[in-house]
Amino acid sequence: MTGQPLPGFRDFFPKEHSALRSIFQAWREASRRSGFSEYEGPELESLDLYKEKSGDEIVGQLYHFKDKGDREVALRPEMTPTFARMVASQHRNYRKPIKWFSVPRLFRYERPQRGRHREHYQWNCDVVGEKSAAAEAELISTLCLGLSLLGLGPKDVVVKISDRSWWDSFLAKHGVGEKEKPDVLRILDRMEGSTPEQRKEKLGVLAGPVEDAWEGRGGDSPALMEVRKGVEALGYGEWCETDLRVVRGLAYYTGVVFEVHDRSGKLRAVAGGGRYDDLLKKLGGEDLPATGFGMGDAVLAELLREKNIQSVEPSAAEIFVVAEAGEKAMGLALVGQLRRGGFCADYDPGAGKLGKQLELAEAKGARWALLVGRESAEGKFGLKELATRRQVEVRWSKGPDGNICLEPNPGEWAKVVGS
């Protein structure tokens, strides 16, 4: 018996799954309210799709294998290549800007760590075909809306906004060639938390100007200002900060980039994204401007836990029918009818003593217990609110269609019991 999932994979028991669902719900709700449409692609893609974008080194980090048709395939590590392919093939059928989102489950073969497993869900939002800063503003405000639906606010998280193109001209001005650029950007990407001495050692003559830039003396980025203006107008100005230290490791970003961090700075980035105007073309598609972000469930869940924001576990049943031994048939008839009527109804299949049934009702989290006893012959059931232990009587009668009519009906129970 193997009692554990594979390394880096997670089981979601009802409680954890409930927390996961509430995250999904916030993501989807924020996306739809913001005018994004949901799409989905295959979990399994050809290995080449990822090699094209990231080079052969990526292969070591993928779950990949040969299928029975001898194709090299990989579980998707990210959504962007799939998204790019889908957009490239059909974009003429959609008015621009295309605003799509997805909540894919992604896989990476790497060492599991805090907030990073071998499998996770990631909220992806992308805008294609919009060159202006409005695209970034849309994405950032959608992202903030999503976080706020989960109970997080600007006191908990911060959207750090930066600009790759600003860094491009900065590096050009200081004589960094195209070839060294990626390396320098990578160094900058993880300079946070380093001491001025360490920076000096790694950056050499660049250390001074970089220091200035970080302190806000590096001059303005028009694109970044535009984005901030847009986000501000949409009502999320206080969530954002300009922070040129954010450069993002990925090579393909071309413009404004951003990351969401918890205010305490303890956790990994909750989300990250930016403009990738050349990527769609590079992946063999059309030359379309694009911006997007991704937000994983793992770090987010950790942040929610840290902030003590817990989703309420919905009970498995709203109404629990408790029947005396001689009234089982009536009990089942009620259960079936309540279910058809749109209520969540459950009962004790073992149907032991009433006390046991009530215990089960409470353990299952039901709000009401409908007690079917010998009074049912006189047209009466007991109705009990489990939490308050208050009990009243409800009347029932057979309707013309043979259905059991409850008086009052379940929608009015809360009023009748008076809690």
Added chain:
RNA sequence: GCGGCCGUAGUUCAGUUGGUAGAACUCCAGAUUGUGAUUCUGGCUGUCGCGGGUUCGAAUCCCGUCGGUCGCCCCA
């Protein structure tokens, strides 16, 4: 790929200088067949992560391995 800590019942853990394993909670069943938060009684489960070594004897010491966790490396 590298390093720290950890791995004992379903769960959380205890286990003293090495002497063949315990508690709490959960779960199941009951306290004379109509009402559950307390109480009482009884019951279940462990190859003490796995493999090897030292020893008369290992949950305990040593090595390896797998898994977990945290931090690096790398990277979304």
